[in-house]
Amino acid sequence: MTGAILLVAHLALVAWLTLRPLDVPWVRPANLHPLTGLRADLALGWPEAALRIGEGLALLAPLGVLLPMADGRLSVSGLASLCRTAAAGALISLGIALLQTGVPGRVVDVDVLLLNTTGVLLAHLTVVPAGRAWLRRRLGGGGVPEAGYGKRGGYGGLGGVPEGISGGASGSCDGYAAGEVRGADRVAGAGVAGPAGRAVSVREELSQGRTPTIPRVGIAP
Numbered sequence: 001m002t003g004a005i006l007l008v009a010h011l012a013l014v015a016w017l018t019l020r021p022l023d024v025p026w027v028r029p030a031n032l033h034p035l036t037g038l039r040a041d042l043a044l045g046w047p048e049a050a051l052r053i054g055e056g057l058a059l060l061a062p063l064g065v066l067l068p069m070a071d072g073r074l075s076v077s078g079l080a081s082l083c084r085t086a087a088a089g090a091l092i093s094l095g096i097a098l099l100q101t102g103v104p105g106r107v108v109d110v111d112v113l114l115l116n117t118t119g120v121l122l123a124h125l126t127v128v129p130a131g132r133a134w135l136r137r138r139l140g141g142g143g144v145p146e147a148g149y150g151k152r153g154g155y156g157g158l159g160g161v162p163e164g165i166s167g168g169a170s171g172s173c174d175g176y177a178a179g180e181v182r183g184a185d186r187v188a189g190a191g192v193a194g195p196a197g198r199a200v201s202v203r204e205e206l207s208q209g210r211t212p213t214i215p216r217v218g219i220a221p
Contacts (some may be wrong), residue, residue, distance in 0.1 A: 003069025010062050011092075017059070018096050022105025030108040037111035056115025057122070063089050064123030065131075074132050074139070082124055089120030 031037045041049045067085045093116035100106035 003066055003072065007063070007066040007070045010066055014059060014092075014096070018106070019099055019103055021103055024105045027105060027107050032108070032110055034110055034114060037109050053115060056112050057119035059119065060089050060093060060116040061119035061123040063092065064120040064125075065127045068124070068128050068132075074136055076132075078129055081128065082121070085124045085128075086117060086121050090117045093117060 038053070041052045044052075064085055067088055068081055071081075090113065093113045097108045097110075097113055100108055
């Protein structure tokens with residue numbers, strides 16, 4: 001959910017930056033020839049070229065991380081994830097370029113599309129594989145707590161019976177460790193004396209109901 005919210009917020013920011021009308025006296029012609037705009041930027045000198053190229057790379061670069069976050073899957077092919085993210089970034093950049101044709105002061109530049117897609121790829125390769133590996137290790141290291149109902153030696157030493165019902169049977173008795181039940185104990189506590197037998201009997205009574213008793217009536221000879 002967080003990834004989807006961040007994705008929508010980023011796209012809204014991109015739309016505001018790229019689709020606002022500009023009040024400029026003139027605009028350069030549209031560039032439909034790959035690398036022509038990059039060569040023109042490099043001709044302006046390294047500081048100016050680095051600024052323009054950096055802007056093109058950074059504009060959609062967060063999509064390389066936000067799109068996999070919105071997807072939310074950890075066990076996925078790295079190559080497939082990279083291809084899907086790059087394709088989505090290219091389509092978004094293309095959609096922006098098409099919309100810019102109707103915005104005053106905006107010019108379509110195919111090199112911007114190339115830079116946008118490259119930025120998405122670089123961000124994805126830099127962050128997503130390492131982030132997914134870290135999350136898999138973190139989630140894989142977790143598990144059921146050692147002490148818990150239904151675990152031997154936990155709060156329910158006898159198959160999940162709480163201490164308040166088992167009469168403290170989660171501890172050791174008759175030389176047996178906590179949570180260990182002898183063979184005779186498993187048969188509804190029959191013939192067993194001590195806490196273990198009482199705990200199993202109580203558990204059977206709770207699950208099946210108490211057995212009604214019929215009082216004996218003596219008959220005179």
